[in-house]
Amino acid sequence: MTLSLGVRAVYIATAEAGDDEMARRIADHQMRRGPEWTTRAEPLDLVAALKATDGQGPRLVDCLTLWLSNLMFAGRDWRQAGQELVSALAVQDDPVVIVSNELGSGIVPENKLAREFRDAAGLVNQWVAAGSDEVWLAVAGLPLKVK
Amino acid sequence: MTLSLGVRAVYIATAEAGDDEMARRIADHQMRRGPEWTTRAEPLDLVAALKATDGQGPRLVDCLTLWLSNLMFAGRDWRQAGQELVSALAVQDDPVVIVSNELGSGIVPENKLAREFRDAAGLVNQWVAAGSDEVWLAVAGLPLKVK
Amino acid sequence: MTLSLGVRAVYIATAEAGDDEMARRIADHQMRRGPEWTTRAEPLDLVAALKATDGQGPRLVDCLTLWLSNLMFAGRDWRQAGQELVSALAVQDDPVVIVSNELGSGIVPENKLAREFRDAAGLVNQWVAAGSDEVWLAVAGLPLKVK
Numbered sequence: 001m002t003l004s005l006g007v008r009a010v011y012i013a014t015a016e017a018g019d020d021e022m023a024r025r026i027a028d029h030q031m032r033r034g035p036e037w038t039t040r041a042e043p044l045d046l047v048a049a050l051k052a053t054d055g056q057g058p059r060l061v062d063c064l065t066l067w068l069s070n071l072m073f074a075g076r077d078w079r080q081a082g083q084e085l086v087s088a089l090a091v092q093d094d095p096v097v098i099v100s101n102e103l104g105s106g107i108v109p110e111n112k113l114a115r116e117f118r119d120a121a122g123l124v125n126q127w128v129a130a131g132s133d134e135v136w137l138a139v140a141g142l143p144l145k146v147k
Numbered sequence: 148m149t150l151s152l153g154v155r156a157v158y159i160a161t162a163e164a165g166d167d168e169m170a171r172r173i174a175d176h177q178m179r180r181g182p183e184w185t186t187r188a189e190p191l192d193l194v195a196a197l198k199a200t201d202g203q204g205p206r207l208v209d210c211l212t213l214w215l216s217n218l219m220f221a222g223r224d225w226r227q228a229g230q231e232l233v234s235a236l237a238v239q240d241d242p243v244v245i246v247s248n249e250l251g252s253g254i255v256p257e258n259k260l261a262r263e264f265r266d267a268a269g270l271v272n273q274w275v276a277a278g279s280d281e282v283w284l285a286v287a288g289l290p291l292k293v294k
Numbered sequence: 295m296t297l298s299l300g301v302r303a304v305y306i307a308t309a310e311a312g313d314d315e316m317a318r319r320i321a322d323h324q325m326r327r328g329p330e331w332t333t334r335a336e337p338l339d340l341v342a343a344l345k346a347t348d349g350q351g352p353r354l355v356d357c358l359t360l361w362l363s364n365l366m367f368a369g370r371d372w373r374q375a376g377q378e379l380v381s382a383l384a385v386q387d388d389p390v391v392i393v394s395n396e397l398g399s400g401i402v403p404e405n406k407l408a409r410e411f412r413d414a415a416g417l418v419n420q421w422v423a424a425g426s427d428e429v430w431l432a433v434a435g436l437p438l439k440v441k
Contacts, residue, residue, distance in 0.1 A: 021406075100287070106253020106400020107261045112168075114401045126288030137286050139431050139440045140394070141420030146286045247434070253400020254408045259315075273435030284433050293433045 010053045011039045011060050012046070014067040029062070043070040046081075047088040054093050064100035068124055072117065082124045086131045098132075100125050157200045158186045158207050159193070161214040176209070190217040193228075194235040201240050211247035215271055219264060229271045233278045245279075247272050304347045305333045305354050306340070308361040323356070337364040340375075341382040348387050358394035362418055366411060376418045380425045392426075394419050 011033060017023035030039070038056065042049035046067055053059050061067075071078040089096060102125075103118040129135045135147035158180060164170035177186070185203065189196035193214055200206050208214075218225040236243060249272075250265040276282045282294035305327060311317035324333070332350065336343035340361055347353050355361075365372040383390060396419075397412040423429045429441035 021409075102252075102286070102399040103401050104399070105249040105251070105396070107250050107256050107258075107265055109401050110258075111401075111404075115168075118401055122288075129287035129289055135287060135289055137291070139396070140423035140429060141416075142423055142429055142440050144291070144431070144438070144440050146289050146291050249399070249433070252396040252398070254397050254403050254405075254412055257405075262315075269435075276434035276436055282434060282436055284438070291438070293436050293438050 006036070008036045008038065008057045009060065010056050010058070011037050011062065012049050012053065013039055013041045013062060014043055014046070014064075014070060015062075016041075016043050016070070043067070044074060044076065047084050050088050050092060050096065056094065058095040058097065059092075061096060061098045064098050064124060064128065065103065065121055068121055069117065072120065078120055078124070082127050086127050089128070089131055098128060100128070102137075153183070155183045155185065155204045156207065157203050157205070158184050158209065159196050159200065160186055160188045160209060161190055161193070161211075161217060162209075163188075163190050163217070190214070191221060191223065194231055197235050197239055197243065203241065205242040205244065206239075207244045207246070209246045211245055211271060211275065212250065212268055215268055216264065219267065225267055225271070229274050233274050236275070236278055245275060247275070249284075300330070302330045302332065302351045303354065304350050304352070305331050305356065306343050306347065307333055307335045307356060308337055308340070308358075308364060309356075310335075310337050310364070337361070338368060338370065341378055344382050344386055344390065350388065352389040352391065353386075355390060355392045358392050358418060358422065359397065359415055362415055363411065366414065372414055372418070376421050380421050383422070383425055392422060394422070396431075 013026070013029075015022060015026055017026055033039070040049055040053060044067070046061065050059065068078055068082075071081055101121070103121045109115055109118070129147065132147065134145070137144040137146050160173070160176075162169060162173055164173055180186070187196055187200060191214070193208065197206065215225055215229075218228055248268070250268045256262055256265070276294065279294065281292070284291040284293050307320070307323075309316060309320055311320055327333070334343055334347060338361070340355065344353065362372055362376075365375055395415070397415045403409055403412070423441065426441065428439070431438040431440050
């Protein structure tokens with residue numbers, strides 16, 4: 001399947017090819033994007049990426065969970081970054097679609113860092129969802145309207 | 148965010164501060180509750196807590212999953228306790244809102260106890276949901292009506 | 295609860311009793327099925343099972359996730375098998391209901407095989423859902439219409 005839009009669009013990628021598996025996932029994603037997509041890699045400063053791309057067409061941020069992981073791994077203040085992201089989203093002219101993940105519907109992990117990460121992801125998802133015009137849950141690849 | 152209702156309400160807490168992390172989670176939850184909330188801690192006997200608080204306003208039970216965990220850890224018969232809870236819920240005058248968790252949407256855990264716990268949680272969720280007037284799924288903090 | 299339909303139906307079971315726990319799960323499932331159910335065990339060749347049972351009433355395939363696990367464990371090409379299943383489903387006369395599982399809403403597992411499995415399960419769920427007339431998400435045992 002190719003993501004074809006008929007208009008130019010910007011793919012804001014938060015993933016970094018830290019190992020072979022991640023590099024392969026990134027390459028898989030790139031192959032699915034048609035020629036109208038411009039890719040902008042931004043592991044940490046999503047606010048700057050949004051500002052720089054406003055006016056270039058709709059933006060797809062893929063994904064919020066990896067961005068959060070990058071922030072925590074870099075020792076950044078993810079709470080502050082999350083709030084700044086929500087503020088920046090509110091003043092965009094071109095549409096922004098943000099992909100995120102549910103991490104909290106399995107067994108509570110034994111790993112303490114994993115527990116902190118899923119707590120943080122739940123909060124960031126809530127903040128961004130609260131500020132979004134629409135929220136959709138993907139179930140087996142199908143959209144379910146939440147908001 | 149403060150949970151403010153404008154009426155008095157009862158928070159039935161099933162969590163116990165078994166370690167520092169849990170104590171911090173409990174303190175976080177307490178801070179979010181406004182002055183109209185009365186807290187009643189009840190790790191095991193939810194039926195008694197519901198009976199004792201009926202007539203004191205709406206009750207929020209937080210959460211069913213920890214209650215089940217407490218039952219299993221104490222060696223109680225969780226199937227019988229679950230059925231007794233459903234029977235007790237059916238005869239309450241004041242409303243009861245029960246928070247629970249989906250545990251079964253991750254990879255099947257390698258830990259046998261974790262597998263038994265998620266099986267049990269799935270059953271208790273089904274029993275309570277079947278007897279409830281409304282069921283909502285929280286997605287990124289937003290409510291999705293199931294029933 | 296007994297699954298009683300009033301018409302004869304076929305239960306296509308993909309599970310194999312590889313250990314005591316699985317044998318007990320299978321026995322639990324069998325007890326819930328009324329006398330109108332015929333059981334057909336088929337761990338790998340779902341297409342053959344569908345072809346052989348078309349005309350015998352509605353079929354319930356339980357479940358897609360174990361089938362995929364069996365394919366991967368047997369070293370089969372699960373991508374090809376998944377596509378063949380979707381093609382076979384499109385030409386069935388009697389209805390087919392397929393049970394599957396969401397595996398991807400927990401923390402990303404540390405186990406590489408588990409990551410591959412949940413990626414594969416997500417793809418197979420998407421392929422089958424895309425070709426289905428209806429898709430329902432079970433939440434605490436209650437159906438939520440997705441498609």
